[in-house]
Amino acid sequence: MGNEGSAPRVSRRSGGAPTIADVARAAGVSPMTVSRVINAERNVRPETRDAVKAAIAALNYAPNRAARSLAGAGQIRIGLLYSNPSNGYLSEFLLGSLEQASRSDVQMVIEKCELGDHELEAVQHLIAGGIDGIVLPPPLCEAPALLALLRSAGVPCVAVAASLPPADQPAIRIDDREAAATMTRHIMDLGHRRIGFIAGNPNLTASAERLEGYRAALAAAGIAEDPALIVPGLFTYRSGLDAAERLLDLAEPPTAIFSSNDDMAAATVAVAHRRGLGVPADLTVCGFDDTTLATAIWPELTTIHQPIADMARAAVDLLVVTIRGQGDPEGAPHRVLDSVLIRRQSDAAPRRRPAGA
Secondary structure, eight states: OOTSSSOOOOOOOSSOOOOOOHHHHHSSSSSSHHHHHHTOOOOOOOHHHHHHHHHHHHOOOOOOHHHHHHHTTSSOOEEEEEEEEOOHHHHHHHHHHHHHHTTTTTEEEEEETTTTHHHHHHHHHHHTTTOOOEEOTTTTTGGGHHHHHHHHHHEEEESSSSOOOTSSSSSOOOOOOHHHHHHHHHHTTOOOOOOEEOOOOSHHHHEEEEEEHHHHHHHHHTTTOOOGGGOOOOOSSSHHHHHHHHTTTSSOOOOOEEEESSSHHHHHHHHHHTTOOOOOTEEEEEEEEEOGGGGGGGSSSSSOOHHHHHHHHHHHHHHHHHHHOOOSSSOOOOEEEEOEEOOOOOOOOOOOOOOOO
């Protein structure tokens, strides 16, 4: 790439209309810089602005709806791509997104996008349709190829629930590690020392952070970690069934099981009931997320309340601010929302059932 402000090199991919990435390449700048010039932001050097404008003219580039909407020519359109195994999580997320879209007077386009199943084609379809920005809930928030495509196209996006987002990626999240540590400390405060942990999808940083929170709390209490008590899951009910069976089949099973989401915790309760174990009389079960499922089963789950709907609202708001050029130009903001432990009926001090019961 040439230095910013040098004369543009006019070249682009063969076929199709020029993209913001073509303009950036011709001007020797980043797609974000081109976006700032289009949006008339003030934090661009004059020589860089001139180079970008020259490249736009040379390529006959027509800015997308993001730029046109700034001039009042049309309503902002935001895409929401989803691929989440938890119906409870998804329903909360959609509720918050749609409410904020209505408040912000933006149009929302919702599409399913399964990872590994033509997800890039789904994104390209939205980009070709002139989408102004995209909200990415988990697990799409950490899909490298998808994020790279949006970056190259100059389409802003906000990642939701990515525990360790890059510094330049707008993101909304909670402190997963501290939340999991809080729950683990709560279970220990009840008197439990043998605590099973069902991990989440290994491809998501939130899963690793929750596991680290569990481990950190045990270490701080001087309790040695038992690898047999940590089993994998995928955030699905089915994976929770398998994980709970493994934990309860141990020669010395745990007296409490902490699952990385409510779906797997609900599955753990089902396995316990099938084995004739009382919850919480024989087994404490705790979850994470506080979706509607947490109060739809018996006993209702003690869980970490992740403000899913509020996170979705914040993501839409942040994206609209970014598209309208009202955001902080120096780096992408990361908003960390609060989580809280909600105690219900699925936890108690450890105690044994009478012999023969």
